[in-house]
Amino acid sequence: MSDKNYLKRTVIKESISSRYLDEERSVRIFLPPGYNELISYPIVYTQDGQDAFMYGRIATIANYLILEKGMEPIIIVGVDVDKKKRSSEYSPLGSRNEAYKRFFVEELCPFIESRYPLRQNGMNRILLGDSLGATVCLHMALDHPDWFQYVISLSGAFLNPTLAELSRASDLGWLNIWMLIGTEETEVETHAGTFNFLDWNRRAKSVLEQKGANLTYLEKKGKHIWGFWQKHLPDALMHYFGSNI
Template sequence: MTDSRYLKRTIIKEEIESEFLGEKRYLRVYLPPGYNEIISYPVVYCQDGEEFFNFGRIATHANQLILDEGIDPFIIVGVEVNTTIRTEEYAPFGNRFEAYTSCFTEEIIPFIEQKYPVRREPGERILAGDSLGATVSLHLALKRPDLFAKIISLSGAYYEPSLKLLAQETDLAALSLFMIVGLQEQNYTTDTGTYNFVELNRKAKALLEERGAKVTYFEKDGKHLWGFWQQELPDALIHFLK
């Protein structure tokens, strides 16, 4: 049974009016136990924010790590997405990709930094995503190394356009990734086709390491599902926050 202390979570719902997207975008903000506005905190930004909270149970994991595992308190920001246009926003070939990544860096980050005491160094911001959410996290870090240096990649959807963009990079020594992929993801069908996610992640890992990025990489028994990723989230958070 889950300890009741882990379930006492402070989660605030926010909304911003995005000029880039021409619509409202909703955020969920987790505040750690003992939250104090005069203290500054590392921050984890999650794509698919609703799923990270509902299916990844990231707030419950965070409470457990902070209360029992000695991890310093941190803030989590979940950025919600409309699943019907998710590929258009998260994939570099999507027609809303530029608008979404601009919204993220020019609107969401400043909004959070103005309202909450989060740290502003690249090493204190962590981007987290599953599948295409991991992909857009990597592209955000490639576009804005001044903002982002750490990525949690859960079964990243590193399709050919992303691998090509990655191959064009020369120096990624400042970048650090925690990557995991499930061994039962070798024939997974998405809205754009059927892919071998294990092979895609191996290719991305090789390209990243050739360019100096620090990659912690795992292949484990698992499917392209939150049931797999949820179990891996605590280790991913500990990796960057311990």
């Protein structure tokens, strides 16, 4: 992906005033090559927006896949986060978690979708996140299955609170989730301690299968870093948006 054409990305920065978070929240919006306001698009919402765009290179990857691999054009919305508040917003036990989820559903999505043409079908929104970012994505889908039915999880922090929530669900046949976990993620340091993410993802996989979720689960050699996730982002995006040729 060294061709300069893939680096000619259209990324717009916006700021959203949130009464739930009591602050302005920055977002960055990738518009696909040939973007046309008369055409509707699927949207991918990603947590850790600044990292997904900088370290994950998600805009460059999407440009490449659209131009060279015939992937369906998509809009990507990266939601920035203050790293000091990240755990409190993304963790299901965090003090700002409920406020963050309300911001996302009641303020962010209406703001974005009133300004950009969203395709009106069952796969119009995909939630993408890494680690705790994947956790909040999954919990938002569980809270709002009418809004979010598709999740991309990059080494999700699916610990006891998440497994308990999954276990309470009667049927997850509506949920479509693509999960990636690294085989070297056995001692991941977090704000709450050190965890074997490989083991916890295997547990989550088991519960998701029991509940009938549409699951794509991948274990690949890798660590809990963006270098690993970036490598597999093309597979995740192509899984949902495939070939447009």
